[in-house]
Amino acid sequence: MVESIQQLMSGFGIAATLMNLLYCLLGAVAGTMVGILPGLGPIAGIALLIPVTFGLNPTSAIIMLCGIYYGAMYGGSTTSILLNVPGETASVITCIDGYQMARKGRAGPALAICAIGSFTAGTLGIFGMVFLAPPLAQAALAFGPPEYFSLMICGFIVLSNVTGGSLIKSLMMAVIGLIIGAVGLDPVTGEYRFTFDTTYLLSGIEFVAVAIGLFGIAEVLANVDQPLDQLEQSVIVPRFRDLYPSLQDLKQSIGAMLRGAGIGFGVGLIPGPAPVIATYASYMTEKRISKHPDAFGTGVIEGVAGPEAANNAACQSAFIPLFVLGIPFAPPTAILLGALMIHGVVPGPMMISEHPDVFWGVIASMYIGNFILLLLNLPFVPFFASILRIPKKVLLPLVMLFCLTGMYTVNNSVNDIWLMLLMGALGYLMRKRAYDAAPLLLALVIGPKMEVAFRQSLMLSHGNFGVFFERPVSLTFLLATVLFLALPALRFIIRTLGAGARNEGGAG
Amino acid sequence: MRRDELIEGAVLFLCGGVTVVLSLRMPIGTFRMAGSGLFPLCLGIILMLLALLYLANLLLQRDAKGHPGQTAGPAPRAAGQMLLFFGASALGVLGLNILGYPLTAFLLMLLLLRILGIRRPVLLVALPLLAAAGSYLLFVQFLKIPLPKGLIGL
Structure with a gap:
């Protein structure tokens, strides 16, 4: 313990050098810009900027790339709140209440709470990384395919409950997402599926195209289908004196931030798209424990604070399996693994002893980076919120242009743009028919991992489905799934019985 | 139902x-x-x-009247505007490899702004010019990402 603190202090010494501070600042700023631009999420942002770090020493390079990562996560939340366009999947949930807050003229408090929530989570996360990393990493390592599969099933059900619409519709969207995720190479046998003899589909459906299509393009189209006069009237112009959060906002948010940080940190250690699951789990928790659960989805600040803290904490703790085990559990950390290898650092159990400067320097820089983001973003809240002052007649074409350009830059492929437009049209129709796109997107991302876990579990058990129920952790996730599935029905029964009892009482 | x-x-x-x-x-x-x-x-x-x-x-649920979660369809004129907007975007994608990025971005922005009712000539020229130049500088010059040059090499 004492040794960990000493090493962390030396890490702060490394991260606080002038050059490393500069690279951290550059990374955070570049990441925020990348996150704000639709189509350029943390994955593309990190990948694009790896060549920029070639001339730097490994510690400075990784500090800068990590800065891009959490800067992009913050920037993604900004577009979620201001434009209802999630910069990356983890920000999807922020759209639900964040955008509603913006529509009510409360974009500023939502953005500020995002920054404060991220910083709070970062502060708690660093303590978690130093003191809890070894035992928690062990626990995550003990997860086998059945636990992984059950966890993802649980995630889907949580998500389907979160969206607030029809559970059956959400589940159908999740299944469609899984089917789309099955397009391309079979992750186990290497055979091609649903490619229809086209080379474009061999590598599967491009997730970024689906994400921008379903959320960005669909949102633009949903706005454009309003008559011109309404388009003009619906411009949101927040007042500057309303931009900062009130004491009441902070009071309402602090509990959600702390809970979100805890959830995010725990989920971040688990294989899979941790920030995505963490944000949904945090949102669901806030909704469940809230005194006004029905208000969620209408612009509740806890619906922004909790998921944002969870997002940041999950991003931070996702570095534990990457650094300690050498296993990336999410695409951004996979890219960072590549960057580490390029710079001659091999993550794994020996990393702490072989490259203590990189390990502790990067951990300390995350805290510094979060502080920089807080310092940068709070004063710039009015600047970000001012995007809403641009008339929609101008903003919508601009968003469309950035979506088209951003999509092209991911793979330099015009086919990706066509796919994005197709998904945009689908997303627009889904929106009109009250189908939620979030389960589809989540399913698309974790579908291949889910399939691998499912098939590996059955291989291990020689085709026996009991493997999912015999292992305690897997069983716990499945019981939680059943509970989440049963909750709406239970709530309905309790309400019906309560109403019946009240009627009888009234009649008596 | x-x-x-x-x-x-x-x-x-x-x-x-x-x-x-x-x-x-x-x-x-x-x-x-x-x-x-x-x-x-x-x-x-x-x-x-x-x-x-x-x-x-x-x-x-035969007796149910509609679904509360569904939104009403757009007015015919607004639907036409949305289709035009979407069609213009698709046209822009078609033009990308032929005209190159800067010119396509300029024309696409001009078309989209016009569809959404911007009529002032100054705005119709200045906004697309700024958007095309800005996005080109950001992606090509700043982020070093190649964008289509088109047949005319722009």
Whole structure:
């Protein structure tokens, strides 16, 4: 313990050098810009900027790339709140209440709470990384395919409950997402599926195209289908004196931030798209424990604070399996693994002893980076919120242009743009028919991992489905799934019985 | 019960059915040693079951009047505006490899702004020019990402 603190202090010494501070600042700023631009999420942002770090020493390079990562996560939340366009999947949930807050003229408090929530989570996360990393990493390592599969099933059900619409519709969207995720190479046998003899589909459906299509393009189209006069009237112009959060906002948010940080940190250690699951789990928790659960989805600040803290904490703790085990559990950390290898650092159990400067320097820089983001973003809240002052007649074409350009830059492929437009049209129709796109997107991302876990579990058990129920952790996730599935029905029964009892009482 | 909801349910059921049929063309294997078609086959069946459940739910709610979660369709004129906007965007994608990025971005912005009712000539020229130049500088000059140059090499 004492040794960990000493090493962390030396890490702060490394991260606080002038050059490393500069690279951290550059990374955070570049990441925020990348996150704000639709189509350029943390994955593309990190990948694009790896060549920029070639001339730097490994510690400075990784500090800068990590800065891009959490800067992009913050920037993604900004577009979620201001434009209802999630910069990356983890920000999807922020759209639900964040955008509603913006529509009510409360974009500023939502953005500020995002920054404060991220910083709070970062502060708690660093303590978690130093003191809890070894035992928690062990626990995550003990997860086998059945636990992984059950966890993802649980995630889907949580998500389907979160969206607030029809559970059956959400589940159908999740299944469609899984089917789309099955397009391309079979992750186990290497055979091609649903490619229809086209080379474009061999590598599967491009997730970024689906994400921008379903959320960005669909949102633009949903706005454009309003008559011109309404388009003009619906411009949101927040007042500057309303931009900062009130004491009441902070009071309402602090509990959600702390809970979100805890959830995010725990989920971040688990294989899979941790920030995505963490944000949904945090949102669901806030909704469940809230005194006004029905208000969620209408612009509740806890619906922004909790998921944002969870997002940041999950991003931070996702570095534990990457650094300690050498296993990336999410695409951004996979890219960072590549960057580490390029710079001659091999993550794994020996990393702490072989490259203590990189390990502790990067951990300390995350805290510094979060502080920089807080310092940068709070004063710039009015600047970000001012995007809403641009008339929609101008903003919508601009968003469309950035979506088209951003999509092209991911793979330099015009086919990706066509796919994005197709998904945009689908997303627009889904929106009109009250189908939620979030389960589809989540399913698309974790579908291949889910399939691998499912098939590996059955291989291990020689085709026996009991493997999912015999292992305690897997069983716990499945019981939680059943509970989440049963909750709406239970709530309905309790309400019906309560109403019946009240009627009888009234009649008596 | 609404006719369009029934159609939705039927379309989703059909999607599940198509997935099942396509999956059956792939090796299914056994649960112990699953083939590449097993997982999508399971998904297709689950989708069909969920769609059936959705349809059954609709049939049980015959007296229900509409669905609160659904939004009304756009006015015909606004729908036309949306289709024009979408069509112009698709046209822009078509022009990308022919005209190159800067020119396509300029023309696309001009077209989209015009569709949304911007009429002042100054704005119609200045905004697309700024957007095209700004995005070109950001992606090509700052982020070093190559964008299509087109046949005229712009």
